[in-house]
Amino acid sequence: MTQKRNELPSAPKQGETFQWEHYFTRRQFLKGSAAVTATALAAGGLKTGMKMGKSAYAADELNGGDTIDISTICENCVWRCGAIAKVKDGVLVKLEGNPEHPNSRGKLCPRGNAGVKVLYDPDRLQFPMIRAGERGSGLWRRVSWDEALQFTADNMKRIKDNYGPEAMIMSSTHNLTQPYFENLLKAFGTPNYGTQRSLCFNAMTIAFTYTYGLAQPGVDYDNCKYVIYTGRNLAEAISNSETQQMMDFAAKGGKILVLDPRYTITASKAIEWLPIKPGTDLAFFLALNHVVVTEGLYDKEFVDKYCVGFDKLEESLKTYSPEWAAQRCEIDADIIRKIAREFASQRPAAVAHPNWRTSNFTNSFQTQRSIAILNALMGNWGASGGLVAGGEEGGAALGSLSQPPYPKTTAPRLDGVPWKYPLVPLKYGVIQEIRDSLLTGKPYQGKGWLVYRQNPLMSIPERRKTMTALKNLDFLAVIDILPNDTAYYADVILPESTYLERWDPIAPAGNKLFLRQPVVEPLYETKGGLMILKELGDRLGLGDYFPYKEEQDIIKAQIEPFQIDFDELVDKGYVELESEEHHEIEFQTKSGKIELNSSLLESVGEPGVPEWQEPPAPPQGKFYLLTGKVAQHSQFTTQNNEWLMELMPDNPVWINTQVAKKLGIKNGQKVIIESSVGQVIDEALVTEAIRPDCVFIAAGFGHLSKAMKVGYNIGVSNSALHETHTDSLSGCQALTETFVTVRPLSGEDLAGGGTA
């Protein structure tokens, strides 16, 4: 059984200075830990006044009784699966999928199952600390919450007084507490908001928003006949319920076409896999649209009624014949034509999937626009087997606490939105531009950065640049659960409670409202994010924007419009609302229709319909560097999880068998991978499952923080290799526009080399 851990005697005392990599308890302690029984630890008793879920209280009162179930929401990725925590004597023993939750359907993926090891990771941040030596020296001083928060607030105020609020950057990744994180930054008065979106799905969400007025539609798999995935690898980049639906769809013989330069597990389940040349998906979809329009295979009635700009589309598509596309994407014209006809014959139960991380090429936005348009031509919106309104934008209108209006910000944003990127929504941003602005001092110099649940050092391309940018800051504060790479360079670290120890605002899922609640008492001196933000806000004189005493006040305000009993919600973990009436089809675009020709694009002088944009290709001797997810890891957050690292312990570089032979590279051999911005040493995985002009490195590995004892220096980081290329329309980072050389590691390299 995983034991509940209290602080070890070796932990530094308050005020004590210590070395980063020595602070964290020795890992041997956990190995073979069954000897430390739950009962023995639970005997230590509860601290009084802990804010816990009702059921969690009950669990502790039982003390030696049965395992009890507490409903909560997983956070080992962004999918928000309903989970049931099995808690015995105040110790979490297991997490299972909640059958009532539409995102988990009673199951959890490997990461969800491994949440136990997030909670009981011995390397977790345990108490607030302030840097005690040079930045990056690894010297820290343990401090009280009061000192850490006051130190953070004082520095933020100092920056505001000296340079204006805009000199403070605040960044955070997609999560349930985001509204209050936004409160902090907007009330503080800075426009500089960083998210992960430009490194992830800006191209998709912006393309669909400008076409449909909705960022991320779903798929009616139950009635669908044909799905095209463009690099979307649902079998490995698991979105729990959708992965289940895809496999049900596949298992009944549903037609799946996968476009991917790699033979992914999704490709292995598909009826057809086309290893398309990277960056040329746009040509493929322009040609599909060409066939569908020129052969009259589209839904004329739907287009007439719900779309605008068909004439312009028809005109522009004329040149994009399958023969034209074949020369670019290395797929036979006959195959393209056949696919277009087969696909259209199944309409409206034919879906070109919107995909997910579409930060591949500077033309990815146009690819996504073409995909959005193909769906419109199929007339599949809201149709049986077609696209459905979905995503997080829908759901019940929750109540909220009242707060004052935000102060006006006048300063331009460091990331160029909207002055350089007029089409990128303010909420999305272009985070790689924030990093660059710190190096150039343009349009002005950012001085401070508050990083919340993010690891920019690992996620933004050109790690070396990001490191310089962070080192140059006057002030860097990190709120996280792990001593991650960015935290290593911080001035102050505020340790957050994990998702299994804290309350978060409600997450609607379909017509249900689900609650994330503590399943155990928070370990160590950690605090929930909502309380950290509030206490920081209070010290900044912004308390009116955090009008709650405890997290539950927010939840109570959210359910206020529905006459829901709070205690019942806590007990059950969710409540079901009456299903909403089916609405008429409506589109939140300027024209109120699906914009095949985009008025917004035209308004900034861009062509309103997608046009071919030639992607860069690697010169002789270089490869496209592909990256992507695996089922066992979530970005940069899971490489210290003992269970997940057991399943996927590193990230060797995939290289095609024939190419490896030519280069003299054997499976398992050490190779040097080099781009224009960095080099890494990795092991080769020689495989048939990748195009000869590509190599692939899974994301998330290559951590620099020695305090992450499991993940430190394991595998390699793509960010050390990635160059920065940004699409001027969507702000989307083009991750596949980095080209690399690969060669065997030689004795000479060993003499003078190292990793980037």
Next chain:
Amino acid sequence: MTKHYGFVMLVYRCIDCKACQVACWAENEVPLGKSRNWITKDGYKGTFPNLNVDYLPGNCMHCANAPCVSVCPTGASYKREDGLVLVNNKKCIGCKYCMVACPYNARFFHPEEKVADKCTMCSHRLAKGLEPACVATCIGGARVFGDLNDSKSKVSQLLRKHKHKVLLPQQGTKPSIYYILDKPTEGGILA
């Protein structure tokens, strides 16, 4: 009629995510570095771009003719009436004969308990009417559990509908774990 519990592995449905392994680790407090179940990657067949690959979920085969049981000198390894092969920790002396005898490498030596350890088909969950943990969390729907003696069970229906195989039939172990290798285009709906 007595029950005979077994698994049907729908190989096509396995996405090699290994949720089954993590669920088993948590459910059965399996020591770090050991595993009671696994997924075997069958290697890519063919050359780029004409490829095929299978992932084979596995665990103790709960053999009707279990070599681990016959070599056990103390009777610690035993076969239950419902088909489960189990280890009685109190009787196990840690001699590891069973580990050597098992052709599936399904057993490991528990470093703390000092006994042979393996899949119990989550007998403690079965007693509560629950499915084994690996089955309950299987994202792809590859692991199917049920009573092989019940003609109405899902496992029996699948075995009637599809061609099936067992691992290493030449060993004569008569496993209770069956594999269906059909693709949806060959044998119809895999559910």
